[in-house]
Amino acid sequence: MSTTSGSAKWQGGIKDGKGAISTKSGALNDYPYGFSSRFEGKPGSNPEELIGAAHAACFTMALSLILGEAKLTAEHMETKADVTLEKQGDGFAITSIHLTLNAKIPGADKAKFEELAGKAKAGCPVSKLLNAKITLDATLQ
Template structure:
């Protein structure tokens, strides 16, 4: 099975003063604004590529974790995942040098050691983790709620 998803961007203007709009085929993002201020400054009126990568990675990892639990005959009552994607200066440009995933999950009948194993395997096996393998540091802090 193969799935292909689509997204598009429209941009007008120069790098620092220009404006763009991001759209996805599902309509989850439709002409959603982004630009220099929402990427490099604290402008909350738009998104940025790192925020979108973080959301995608958190969503992918969470689903991989849920499937891994299911293979063990388990189901979570809740899974909450956050991703922090750091964009750092790299010579004349920039690079993503760290992604920190934080997982909080409630999983009945699962001990801490097995929980950590399943979470680590889900992180390693998630398609977005694989696609982002060039990021020097991808961390996971996994907390099992009682």
């Protein structure tokens, strides 16, 4: 078992308030977030971007493990996770995450690559956590 943490602070109301996000590792240390960075495209972070980064990282690591089990090693993998936040009823929900993977894997053919990428999408711990629709476009160079 592994345990880690992230934390958030908040002061003020929803629109005029300000928050700060920190991680145990120190990768983020009181990094700003708020209504304007979440909904208006202003500088700062937001929970959806952090979930996207976590999902991209988890999926890519899971694929590295799965590739190793198939006796393959990636020369390069880059994953982007587009997280969709939509208004639903009285609130909001993350309704989908689209993973875009670009990878160079010597010895992999397209069919095997797509099979292994799909297995990583379904099996990574962050995918298992989320109830959103998760899709994947995987490109083998």
